[in-house]
Amino acid sequence: MELRQVRYFVMVAQELHFGRAAEKLHIVQSAVSQQIRRLERELGAELFDRSARQVRLTAVGERFLPEARALLAAEQRARAVVAELTAGRSTTLRLGTSTGLGAHLDRVLEALAGIAPETRVELVAARAGERLDLVASGGLDAAFLRGEPDTRGRDDLRFVPLWQDPLVAVLPARHPLAARPDAPPDAPSGVLALAELAAVPLVLTARRNNPSLVDLVVGACHDAGFTPVPGPAYGSLEDTLTAIGAADPSDGLWTVVYASHAARLSTPRVAFLPFGHPGMELTTSLVVRRTDPPAGLDSLLRACAATDDGAGSDRDR
Numbered sequence: 001m002e003l004r005q006v007r008y009f010v011m012v013a014q015e016l017h018f019g020r021a022a023e024k025l026h027i028v029q030s031a032v033s034q035q036i037r038r039l040e041r042e043l044g045a046e047l048f049d050r051s052a053r054q055v056r057l058t059a060v061g062e063r064f065l066p067e068a069r070a071l072l073a074a075e076q077r078a079r080a081v082v083a084e085l086t087a088g089r090s091t092t093l094r095l096g097t098s099t100g101l102g103a104h105l106d107r108v109l110e111a112l113a114g115i116a117p118e119t120r121v122e123l124v125a126a127r128a129g130e131r132l133d134l135v136a137s138g139g140l141d142a143a144f145l146r147g148e149p150d151t152r153g154r155d156d157l158r159f160v161p162l163w164q165d166p167l168v169a170v171l172p173a174r175h176p177l178a179a180r181p182d183a184p185p186d187a188p189s190g191v192l193a194l195a196e197l198a199a200v201p202l203v204l205t206a207r208r209n210n211p212s213l214v215d216l217v218v219g220a221c222h223d224a225g226f227t228p229v230p231g232p233a234y235g236s237l238e239d240t241l242t243a244i245g246a247a248d249p250s251d252g253l254w255t256v257v258y259a260s261h262a263a264r265l266s267t268p269r270v271a272f273l274p275f276g277h278p279g280m281e282l283t284t285s286l287v288v289r290r291t292d293p294p295a296g297l298d299s300l301l302r303a304c305a306a307t308d309d310g311a312g313s314d315r316d317r
Contacts, residue, residue, distance in 0.1 A: 191276040
Protein backbone atom coordinates (compact mmCIF):
# COMPACT_ATOMS: atom_id res chain seq x y z
CA MET A 1 0.00 0.00 0.00
CA GLU A 2 1.34 3.39 -1.00
CA LEU A 3 0.37 6.70 0.58
CA ARG A 4 -0.44 8.15 -2.84
CA GLN A 5 -2.99 5.36 -3.36
CA VAL A 6 -4.56 6.19 -0.01
CA ARG A 7 -4.58 9.88 -0.92
CA TYR A 8 -6.27 9.15 -4.26
CA PHE A 9 -8.87 6.98 -2.53
CA VAL A 10 -9.73 9.71 0.00
CA MET A 11 -10.12 12.30 -2.75
CA VAL A 12 -12.44 10.08 -4.81
CA ALA A 13 -14.42 9.24 -1.67
CA GLN A 14 -14.78 12.96 -1.03
CA GLU A 15 -15.81 13.87 -4.59
CA LEU A 16 -17.59 10.60 -5.50
CA HIS A 17 -16.36 11.27 -9.00
CA PHE A 18 -13.11 10.07 -10.56
CA GLY A 19 -12.85 12.98 -12.97
CA ARG A 20 -13.27 15.71 -10.35
CA ALA A 21 -10.87 13.88 -8.02
CA ALA A 22 -8.26 13.75 -10.80
CA GLU A 23 -8.64 17.47 -11.41
CA LYS A 24 -8.07 18.29 -7.75
CA LEU A 25 -5.09 15.96 -7.64
CA HIS A 26 -3.72 17.54 -10.85
CA ILE A 27 -3.28 14.16 -12.57
CA VAL A 28 -5.11 12.33 -15.32
CA GLN A 29 -8.21 10.28 -14.47
CA SER A 30 -6.70 7.05 -15.74
CA ALA A 31 -3.87 7.30 -13.20
CA VAL A 32 -6.36 7.70 -10.36
CA SER A 33 -8.39 4.71 -11.52
CA GLN A 34 -5.28 2.59 -12.00
CA GLN A 35 -3.86 3.31 -8.52
CA ILE A 36 -7.17 2.68 -6.77
CA ARG A 37 -7.53 -0.64 -8.64
CA ARG A 38 -4.07 -1.61 -7.39
CA LEU A 39 -5.08 -0.63 -3.85
CA GLU A 40 -8.24 -2.73 -4.09
CA ARG A 41 -6.26 -5.74 -5.33
CA GLU A 42 -3.83 -5.38 -2.46
CA LEU A 43 -6.64 -5.11 0.09
CA GLY A 44 -8.62 -7.90 -1.55
CA ALA A 45 -11.85 -5.89 -1.64
CA GLU A 46 -13.63 -3.32 -3.78
CA LEU A 47 -13.77 0.14 -2.21
CA PHE A 48 -16.15 1.76 -4.73
CA ASP A 49 -19.37 0.59 -6.33
CA ARG A 50 -18.98 1.46 -9.99
CA SER A 51 -22.14 -0.31 -11.22
CA ALA A 52 -24.41 2.70 -10.82
CA ARG A 53 -24.16 5.95 -12.78
CA GLN A 54 -22.84 7.63 -9.63
CA VAL A 55 -19.72 6.42 -7.83
CA ARG A 56 -20.50 5.20 -4.31
CA LEU A 57 -18.45 3.73 -1.49
CA THR A 58 -18.95 0.08 -0.72
CA ALA A 59 -19.42 -1.04 2.87
CA VAL A 60 -15.72 -1.88 2.98
CA GLY A 61 -14.88 1.52 1.50
CA GLU A 62 -16.96 3.32 4.12
CA ARG A 63 -15.16 1.41 6.89
CA PHE A 64 -11.76 2.00 5.30
CA LEU A 65 -12.26 5.76 4.81
CA PRO A 66 -11.66 6.93 8.43
CA GLU A 67 -8.58 4.70 8.65
CA ALA A 68 -7.30 6.14 5.39
CA ARG A 69 -7.77 9.66 6.70
CA ALA A 70 -5.96 8.68 9.89
CA LEU A 71 -3.03 7.44 7.80
CA LEU A 72 -2.82 10.75 5.96
CA ALA A 73 -3.09 12.70 9.22
CA ALA A 74 -0.22 10.66 10.65
CA GLU A 75 1.81 11.50 7.56
CA GLN A 76 1.15 15.21 8.11
CA ARG A 77 2.16 14.96 11.77
CA ALA A 78 5.37 13.21 10.83
CA ARG A 79 6.15 15.89 8.27
CA ALA A 80 5.38 18.61 10.82
CA VAL A 81 7.79 17.09 13.34
CA VAL A 82 10.60 17.05 10.79
CA ALA A 83 9.73 20.57 9.63
CA GLU A 84 9.83 21.86 13.20
CA LEU A 85 13.21 20.25 13.82
CA THR A 86 14.71 21.52 10.59
CA ALA A 87 13.18 24.97 11.07
CA GLY A 88 14.56 25.15 14.59
CA ARG A 89 17.49 27.14 13.33
CA SER A 90 15.17 30.06 12.81
CA THR A 91 13.04 29.54 15.95
CA THR A 92 12.70 32.74 17.95
CA LEU A 93 11.29 32.80 21.49
CA ARG A 94 9.69 36.07 22.62
CA LEU A 95 10.40 36.15 26.33
CA GLY A 96 8.90 38.70 28.71
CA THR A 97 11.30 40.08 31.30
CA SER A 98 11.50 42.69 34.04
CA THR A 99 14.25 44.75 35.62
CA GLY A 100 16.50 42.97 38.05
CA LEU A 101 16.68 39.39 36.77
CA GLY A 102 20.44 39.84 36.67
CA ALA A 103 22.55 36.69 36.74
CA HIS A 104 19.46 34.47 36.76
CA LEU A 105 18.58 35.48 33.22
CA ASP A 106 22.20 35.10 32.14
CA ARG A 107 22.25 31.51 33.42
CA VAL A 108 18.97 30.62 31.71
CA LEU A 109 20.12 32.04 28.37
CA GLU A 110 23.48 30.29 28.67
CA ALA A 111 21.80 26.96 29.41
CA LEU A 112 19.38 27.46 26.51
CA ALA A 113 22.28 28.15 24.16
CA GLY A 114 23.78 24.81 25.17
CA ILE A 115 20.50 22.88 24.87
CA ALA A 116 19.17 24.50 21.67
CA PRO A 117 21.89 26.63 20.03
CA GLU A 118 19.64 27.22 17.02
CA THR A 119 17.00 29.00 19.13
CA ARG A 120 17.11 32.78 19.31
CA VAL A 121 15.58 34.78 22.15
CA GLU A 122 13.91 38.16 21.87
CA LEU A 123 13.62 39.85 25.26
CA VAL A 124 10.55 42.05 25.78
CA ALA A 125 10.24 44.30 28.85
CA ALA A 126 6.71 44.95 30.10
CA ARG A 127 4.80 45.38 33.34
CA ALA A 128 3.60 42.26 35.13
CA GLY A 129 -0.04 42.50 34.05
CA GLU A 130 0.95 43.23 30.48
CA ARG A 131 3.23 40.19 30.44
CA LEU A 132 0.36 37.93 31.50
CA ASP A 133 -1.91 39.37 28.82
CA LEU A 134 0.76 38.99 26.15
CA VAL A 135 1.47 35.36 27.04
CA ALA A 136 -2.25 34.55 27.01
CA SER A 137 -2.76 36.22 23.61
CA GLY A 138 0.35 34.73 22.02
CA GLY A 139 2.22 38.04 21.86
CA LEU A 140 4.84 36.45 24.11
CA ASP A 141 5.88 32.80 24.17
CA ALA A 142 6.67 32.91 27.90
CA ALA A 143 7.45 35.46 30.60
CA PHE A 144 9.23 35.73 33.93
CA LEU A 145 7.04 36.92 36.79
CA ARG A 146 7.90 37.66 40.42
CA GLY A 147 5.62 37.15 43.37
CA GLU A 148 2.05 35.90 43.59
CA PRO A 149 0.16 37.02 40.47
CA ASP A 150 -3.53 37.81 40.33
CA THR A 151 -4.69 34.61 38.62
CA ARG A 152 -8.39 35.38 38.50
CA GLY A 153 -9.56 34.49 35.01
CA ARG A 154 -6.10 33.10 34.17
CA ASP A 155 -7.00 29.42 33.77
CA ASP A 156 -5.27 29.50 30.37
CA LEU A 157 -1.88 30.12 31.98
CA ARG A 158 0.54 27.88 33.86
CA PHE A 159 3.10 29.12 36.42
CA VAL A 160 6.37 27.21 36.85
CA PRO A 161 8.33 28.30 39.98
CA LEU A 162 12.02 28.80 39.23
CA TRP A 163 13.98 30.49 42.03
CA GLN A 164 13.80 32.76 45.07
CA ASP A 165 14.89 36.40 44.65
CA PRO A 166 16.15 37.90 47.96
CA LEU A 167 15.89 41.65 48.45
CA VAL A 168 18.67 43.87 49.75
CA ALA A 169 18.42 47.38 51.20
CA VAL A 170 19.98 50.36 49.42
CA LEU A 171 21.32 53.18 51.63
CA PRO A 172 23.74 56.09 51.18
CA ALA A 173 27.26 54.69 51.37
CA ARG A 174 28.07 57.13 54.22
CA HIS A 175 24.98 56.28 56.26
CA PRO A 176 25.83 54.96 59.77
CA LEU A 177 24.07 51.64 59.04
CA ALA A 178 26.26 51.14 55.95
CA ALA A 179 29.53 52.14 57.61
CA ARG A 180 29.82 49.27 60.07
CA PRO A 181 33.33 48.08 60.88
CA ASP A 182 32.54 44.48 59.89
CA ALA A 183 31.60 45.43 56.33
CA PRO A 184 34.17 45.67 53.53
CA PRO A 185 33.96 48.98 51.66
CA ASP A 186 32.91 47.49 48.30
CA ALA A 187 30.07 45.24 49.57
CA PRO A 188 28.88 45.63 53.15
CA SER A 189 28.29 42.22 54.69
CA GLY A 190 26.53 43.24 57.90
CA VAL A 191 22.98 41.96 58.24
CA LEU A 192 20.44 44.75 58.51
CA ALA A 193 17.45 44.62 60.88
CA LEU A 194 14.37 46.23 59.37
CA ALA A 195 13.56 48.03 62.61
CA GLU A 196 16.78 50.02 62.17
CA LEU A 197 15.18 51.69 59.14
CA ALA A 198 12.01 52.83 60.95
CA ALA A 199 12.96 56.51 60.87
CA VAL A 200 14.52 56.51 57.38
CA PRO A 201 12.19 57.54 54.49
CA LEU A 202 11.44 54.65 52.13
CA VAL A 203 11.39 55.17 48.36
CA LEU A 204 9.19 52.61 46.59
CA THR A 205 7.48 52.41 43.24
CA ALA A 206 3.71 52.87 43.16
CA ARG A 207 1.86 49.72 44.18
CA ARG A 208 0.11 49.50 40.80
CA ASN A 209 3.50 49.02 39.16
CA ASN A 210 4.65 46.14 41.37
CA PRO A 211 2.06 45.06 43.96
CA SER A 212 3.97 41.92 45.02
CA LEU A 213 7.12 43.89 45.87
CA VAL A 214 5.33 46.77 47.62
CA ASP A 215 3.12 44.43 49.66
CA LEU A 216 6.12 42.36 50.72
CA VAL A 217 8.21 45.34 51.87
CA VAL A 218 5.41 47.22 53.63
CA GLY A 219 4.14 44.03 55.24
CA ALA A 220 7.63 43.17 56.50
CA CYS A 221 7.96 46.64 58.01
CA HIS A 222 4.66 46.19 59.83
CA ASP A 223 5.85 42.81 61.10
CA ALA A 224 8.99 44.57 62.40
CA GLY A 225 6.80 46.98 64.36
CA PHE A 226 6.67 50.15 62.26
CA THR A 227 5.00 51.82 59.32
CA PRO A 228 7.61 53.02 56.82
CA VAL A 229 8.05 56.75 56.39
CA PRO A 230 7.19 57.53 52.74
CA GLY A 231 10.01 59.14 50.79
CA PRO A 232 9.85 61.18 47.57
CA ALA A 233 8.91 59.53 44.29
CA TYR A 234 11.37 59.30 41.39
CA GLY A 235 10.81 58.36 37.78
CA SER A 236 13.24 55.46 37.53
CA LEU A 237 15.47 53.20 39.58
CA GLU A 238 18.52 55.08 38.28
CA ASP A 239 17.07 58.37 39.56
CA THR A 240 16.23 56.72 42.89
CA LEU A 241 19.79 55.44 43.37
CA THR A 242 21.20 58.84 42.43
CA ALA A 243 18.96 60.54 45.00
CA ILE A 244 19.90 58.02 47.71
CA GLY A 245 23.57 58.47 46.98
CA ALA A 246 23.21 62.25 47.27
CA ALA A 247 21.04 62.18 50.42
CA ASP A 248 22.26 63.55 53.76
CA PRO A 249 23.90 60.50 55.39
CA SER A 250 22.60 61.45 58.82
CA ASP A 251 19.00 61.12 57.62
CA GLY A 252 19.21 59.33 54.29
CA LEU A 253 16.76 57.47 52.14
CA TRP A 254 16.40 53.77 51.50
CA THR A 255 14.87 51.44 48.96
CA VAL A 256 15.14 47.78 48.01
CA VAL A 257 16.51 46.00 44.96
CA TYR A 258 16.87 42.35 44.10
CA ALA A 259 20.17 40.85 45.20
CA SER A 260 20.63 39.38 41.71
CA HIS A 261 20.50 42.91 40.30
CA ALA A 262 22.57 44.67 42.96
CA ALA A 263 25.91 43.55 41.50
CA ARG A 264 25.08 45.38 38.27
CA LEU A 265 24.12 48.55 40.09
CA SER A 266 27.31 48.87 42.09
CA THR A 267 28.29 52.49 42.72
CA PRO A 268 30.48 54.00 45.46
CA ARG A 269 27.69 56.41 46.47
CA VAL A 270 25.28 53.72 47.72
CA ALA A 271 25.59 50.54 49.76
CA PHE A 272 23.65 47.28 49.44
CA LEU A 273 22.92 45.46 52.69
CA PRO A 274 21.21 42.08 53.16
CA PHE A 275 18.24 41.85 55.48
CA GLY A 276 18.12 39.79 58.65
CA HIS A 277 14.31 39.82 58.49
CA PRO A 278 12.92 36.45 57.28
CA GLY A 279 10.87 36.29 54.12
CA MET A 280 12.43 39.26 52.33
CA GLU A 281 12.35 37.44 48.99
CA LEU A 282 9.99 36.80 46.10
CA THR A 283 9.54 33.69 43.96
CA THR A 284 10.20 34.10 40.25
CA SER A 285 8.05 31.91 37.98
CA LEU A 286 7.94 31.24 34.27
CA VAL A 287 4.48 31.90 32.81
CA VAL A 288 3.44 29.79 29.81
CA ARG A 289 0.22 29.01 28.00
CA ARG A 290 -1.53 25.76 28.81
CA THR A 291 -2.38 25.10 25.16
CA ASP A 292 -0.76 25.76 21.78
CA PRO A 293 2.83 25.91 23.10
CA PRO A 294 5.33 27.58 20.74
CA ALA A 295 8.27 25.81 19.17
CA GLY A 296 11.27 25.99 21.47
CA LEU A 297 9.29 26.16 24.73
CA ASP A 298 10.42 22.69 25.84
CA SER A 299 14.04 23.76 25.44
CA LEU A 300 13.39 26.91 27.48
CA LEU A 301 11.78 24.90 30.29
CA ARG A 302 14.77 22.53 30.30
CA ALA A 303 17.13 25.51 30.47
CA CYS A 304 15.20 26.93 33.44
CA ALA A 305 15.25 23.53 35.15
CA ALA A 306 19.00 23.35 34.65
CA THR A 307 19.39 26.61 36.62
CA ASP A 308 16.60 25.91 39.15
CA ASP A 309 17.49 27.04 42.67
CA GLY A 310 14.84 24.81 44.16
CA ALA A 311 11.88 27.19 44.31
CA GLY A 312 9.45 24.32 43.91
CA SER A 313 7.67 22.17 41.38
CA ASP A 314 5.24 23.16 38.66
CA ARG A 315 1.98 24.38 40.14
CA ASP A 316 -1.45 25.35 38.95
CA ARG A 317 -3.07 28.57 40.08
